[in-house]
Each structure stands twice: as C-alpha cells, then as structure tokens.
Amino acid sequence: MRKATQLIHAGRGKEWTGSAVNPPVVRASTIVFDTMDELKHATAKRGDRVPYYGRRGTATHFALQEAICELEGSAGCALYPCGAAAINAALLTVLKQGDHLLMVDTAYEPTRAICDKLLAGLGIETTYYDPLLGAAIADLIRPNTKAIFLESPGSLTMEVQDIPAIAAVAKAQGICLLLDNTWGTPLLLDAYALGIDICIQSATKYIVGHSDAMLGIATANSQYWPQLREQSYLMGYCASADDAYLASRGLRTLKIRLEQHQANALKVANWLAHQDWVETVRHPALPGNPGHDIFKRDFTGSNGLFSFVLKQGDAKAVQAFIEGMAHFKMGFSWGGFESLIIPNLSIQKLRTASHWPYAGPLLRLHIGLEDPDDLIADLAAAYQRMQPLLLA
Numbered sequence: 001m002r003k004a005t006q007l008i009h010a011g012r013g014k015e016w017t018g019s020a021v022n023p024p025v026v027r028a029s030t031i032v033f034d035t036m037d038e039l040k041h042a043t044a045k046r047g048d049r050v051p052y053y054g055r056r057g058t059a060t061h062f063a064l065q066e067a068i069c070e071l072e073g074s075a076g077c078a079l080y081p082c083g084a085a086a087i088n089a090a091l092l093t094v095l096k097q098g099d100h101l102l103m104v105d106t107a108y109e110p111t112r113a114i115c116d117k118l119l120a121g122l123g124i125e126t127t128y129y130d131p132l133l134g135a136a137i138a139d140l141i142r143p144n145t146k147a148i149f150l151e152s153p154g155s156l157t158m159e160v161q162d163i164p165a166i167a168a169v170a171k172a173q174g175i176c177l178l179l180d181n182t183w184g185t186p187l188l189l190d191a192y193a194l195g196i197d198i199c200i201q202s203a204t205k206y207i208v209g210h211s212d213a214m215l216g217i218a219t220a221n222s223q224y225w226p227q228l229r230e231q232s233y234l235m236g237y238c239a240s241a242d243d244a245y246l247a248s249r250g251l252r253t254l255k256i257r258l259e260q261h262q263a264n265a266l267k268v269a270n271w272l273a274h275q276d277w278v279e280t281v282r283h284p285a286l287p288g289n290p291g292h293d294i295f296k297r298d299f300t301g302s303n304g305l306f307s308f309v310l311k312q313g314d315a316k317a318v319q320a321f322i323e324g325m326a327h328f329k330m331g332f333s334w335g336g337f338e339s340l341i342i343p344n345l346s347i348q349k350l351r352t353a354s355h356w357p358y359a360g361p362l363l364r365l366h367i368g369l370e371d372p373d374d375l376i377a378d379l380a381a382a383y384q385r386m387q388p389l390l391l392a
C-alpha cells in the first residue's frame, strides 16, 4: 500500500471503530472486567493494545498507535502529553547515571535544556556535535556513550544530517540512535529504513495540524520498544483520548496538507532568495542549504517550515518588520494551517559545537495554507516598514 492510501486506512480496523468511519473518543480511567480470566488476559497483554487501565490507553489511543506504527514501520508507539515529554522519556529509556550522550548542536532549544538541566542533574553527560559531522561522529564516541540524538533538518537553521553515515557508526558500537522527526513526519523521511532505533515527533505540529492540541509520540524498533514502553509507563506518561482523536483525524489529511505547505513555502522561499535585503534562505530543498544533497537523497519532500537571514537589522528593525504583518502571526510552534513568524537575533548563543556565519537576524517562517502571493505581499510590505530603519 502506498503512503497516501495508508494514511486513509491506518488505525481504522473494526476493533477500534465499530461501525463508524472514525474511532470514537473513549475516555476512561477504569476498565471493568467481568471474569478473573478477562482480568488475567488483560494483565498479560497490557502493553499490547488490550484495554487494562486508562493510563495504558483506550481504543482511541490504540487506533492512533497502530496507525503510526504502520506508517513508520516501527514496532511500538507511546503517546505523551507533548513532544517535550516524548523527548525526555526516550532519552531516559536509554541513559542512566554515568552515561554519555551525543546531542546534535542544532537541536530544538528545549531539547538542549533537557540535556543541560535534567540529564546533567542525573549525572548524564552531553557532548554537542556539529550537525554536518556524518561518519566523523566516531571520533566523539567514548566507552560510556550510550545514545546519539539527531534532529534533521536542525531547528531554526535547517542543516540536514547524514543519518545513514551516523547510523553505521552507532550500529557498529551498539549505541542507540534517536531522531526527532517532527519536521519529516513519517511521510517525508523513512526514519527506520535509515537505521533509527527510536523516533520522536511532536504531533502538536503537522500530525494534529490545526494548532489546537498538544501531543507527543515516541516509537521504537523491536529492540527498544519494550524498554521505551515500560519507561514511559513508569514515568506516568499518557495522553488524553480527545487529543489522540485529533491526531488520528489529522493523519487523514496529512499528505495533502504537506503538499500544499510545500508548494506555498517553496514559492515564498524562492521569492525571498531573490530579494537583495535577504542574506540567505535556509530551506532544505534549496541548493546551498547545508546538507542539501543529503536532503535530496533521504527525504521525499519538504513542508512549510524554513528560515531566512536578513542582511542587516537590529531589534528595532525586526520589530518594524514583524509588527503590522497581516497574515504572519508571531508565535512559537508550527505545523498548523496558518502562517507564523518568529525572530532570532542571536543564533550563535544557541550553538556550542558549530559556527553560525551570519551577523544579521534570522526569521523563521511557517508557511500556512493561505495563497502564497498574499504571504509574499505581506513580506514585501514588512520590508518597506523596516527599510527606513536600516543603515545606509
């Protein structure tokens, strides 16, 4: 079955949906059993999508978990209240006191905070590595290195990592490979085929897709799934049935939404690339983006998220650019139907293992499902507001 067809059918078996098209929202804490045998069966099968207790999920969660596993080719799927929870649960599944973690330098900022605060406090040491390192990551491995974490493209700056090269090194040394695949989703990047062991997504972004729910997903191959499942359960992680439902619903339109986000974003990115006030555009599908050749090899497409760097502009100039925009709203997160913008004036402060070559401010865009010509007009007007504040 091809991905577009899978997206329509996955997780819609009769055991989850009854006779309706969609799985109903089953809210439950207690599951009741009529016989001792039923209780025994549920206890033995409690990790295998059999109703046991609300924290282990209901049919609404099982339908989503089955769909994600089918789309990714993963062995199991755990749900979390948000993506950040999925990241720390996955890391704590494979790391304990005295262990060493290799974390990509371009990770989502809160992921760095998890390493620097939560993991450091537990006696787990993190070394950040350059996202473009590839097989040279071997030089950073120590006897106690237990995990390598990737995020590709990198947050804000969009460097694309050579996953197979890093996977080959990790496999040879028995090190667990984790990927934050929020940007790729199961549609744009086939994480398990490239050698990932544990794959994380903030479903808050494209899977839910409408900026109205928070949800995290972590999946694993058969080697790591039992550990990930039990660690997440021990930590008490679970998600609401309503949010799991919204994620299942989001899956049905994921492909057509991503295709439109991609087309709109490419149109805006190409326009930006031709403006003389733009230093560079960081979009994985544009030639010149770090790792662009790897992107062409490993990804099947792009989406609505990319960044660009202004040639010049201080905080006041950026303020003039953003305040007064008609369609781009300023806010965190992305992956909904709407366009967003968020500024960053000091990328180098977020990096410790790689050099950021630009002095101008970076603006990250999420290109929504509006007409891209309206978005381009909005950006052109933003430049006109900013221009008088720039140095001659």
Ligand SMILES: *Cc1c(COP(=O)(O)O)cnc(C)c1O
Binding pocket: 082, 083, 084, 085, 108, 151, 155, 180, 182, 183, 201, 202, 203, 204, 205, 214, 215, 216, 333
């Ligand atoms: C948003 C995001 C997260 C965190 O997800 P939440 O659901 O907001 O907790 C993790 N990784 C990436 C790449 C993200 O963009």
